Amino acid sequence: MKFDERHLVQLAAAVQAGGVTEGAALLGLTQPAVSRTIAMLEKRLGEPLFFRSRRPLQPTPLGRALADHGQAMLTASRKASAIVEGFRQGSTGVVRVGGTPFFMDALISGMVASFQNASPDVRVEQSYGYLRELRAAINADRIDLAICPIDVLDEGSGMRFQEVLPGRNVVACRSTHPLLLKRKLKASELLDYPWIAPPSGSPLLADLRSLILSLGATEIKIRYSGGSLTSAINYMKASDALTILPHSVVFAYRNEKAITALPVNIPHPERALGLLRRVDQGRAPAIDAFAAHVRKSFDDLKHLIKRHEQAVVWSA
Missing domain, CATH: 3.40.190.10 (Periplasmic binding protein-like II)
Incomplete structure (x- = not known):
């Protein structure tokens, strides 16, 4: 015997709510519509689905078994509706x-x-x-x-x-770097210290090369390269090495008070x-x-x- 899934869902709602009227309200249907569905199912089965004399409405064993299948469909339908609503709202x-x-x-x-x-x-x-x-x-x-x-x-x-x-780049260093003690820091003094190279392929690496060229140098003392941001910062904290970083990145570590930006403007592309x-x-x-x-x-x-x-x- 083939069942219409919608009919099983209506049966499940009536069982769950403890009454036909309440079950209909749960689904947004009218009470007569759900009553007709239950009557039609009982006629096709030749068996009652509810004990007529008991209140609140109680299903027969057959009614309970069919309602369990309808409940699974009802639950799946609600989950599907929640997924659609979540998608529309951007919350899933x-x-x-x-x-x-x-x-x-x-x-x-x-x-x-x-x-x-x-x-x-x-x-x-x-x-x-x-x-x-x-x-x-x-x-x-x-x-x-x-x-x-x-x-x-x-x-x-x-x-x-x-x-x-x-965008704005800065020369970053540890917060106790000797250059921070300078009353008037000259950009050329940056060449006296080793450098941490930004990762290969990073625009910061090209910016570092541009900075060195702008200072009139053709070589740079690279002492460390290839590391992550965390490794670069840890290296900087334990040495006098300098590096090029976006100012926003230095800002993000401000509360740790371990690194800072040198007070020197540097050239960098827009x-x-x-x-x-x-x-x-x-x-x-x-x-x-x-x-x-x-x-x-x-x-x-x-x-x-x-x-x-x-x-x-x-x-x-």
């Missing part, structure tokens, strides 16, 4: 985000955590890369969103970029940190919600970062 789903390592480690990872505190059913998958790799990953549908520094996008790239923070996505990306509420959270987080930080910058960076 998966966000695949890639970004440049130093920014991801210093700033974005904390924003991911605060986003998931409010949306715990959204899973975030993070990966690392620089602009070329990130753009290729977006085009290959390996990630949905990139967070990276960009100077200019090629026309017709099929990408859209939303700036979240203006570049901004922002969100990179495909122009033709389909509707993805969870990704939109995450992107909005990142933008708001940076909006909240901008004035603090600017204040910190004005406190520690000036022309030398």
Whole structure:
């Protein structure tokens, strides 16, 4: 005998609610409609589904068995509805985000955590890369969103970029570095110390080379390279080595009071940190919600970062 799943769901609702009227209300149906369904089932089965003289309404063993199957369908339907509603609201789903390592480690990872505190059913998958790799990953549908520094996008790239923070690089060092004792620091004095090279492929590495050239040098004393942000900072804390970092990254470690920025302005290209996505990306509420959270987080930080910058960076 074949059953209409909707009829079993109505039976389950009546059993769950303890009455036909209450069960109908649970499903948003009318009481006569559910009564007709139960009467039709009993006629087809030739067996009663409820004990007529008992209140609240109690199912017969057959009624209970069929209601159990209907309850499973009702539960699945509710879960499906919740999934759809969660998708529409951006509170469920998966966000695949890639970004440049130093920014991801210093700033974005904390924003991911605060986003998931409010949306715990959204899973975030993070990966690392620089602009070329990130753009290729977006085009290959390996990630949905990139967070990276960009100077200019090629026309017709099929990408859209939303700036979240203006770019500014600084020379970073440990908070007890000898150069901080200088009354008037000269940029040329940076050449007296060893350097930590940013990762290969990082725009910071090109910025470091530009800085050295601007100081009239053709060589740089690289003492450490290839490390993560954490390893670079730990190395810096235990040595007099210098490195190039985005000011926002130095700001992120301000409370540890272990590293700081030297009070010297350095040349660097116009570049901004922002969100990179495909122009033709389909509707993805969870990704939109995450992107909005990142933008708001940076909006909240901008004035603090600017204040910190004005406190520690000036022309030398």
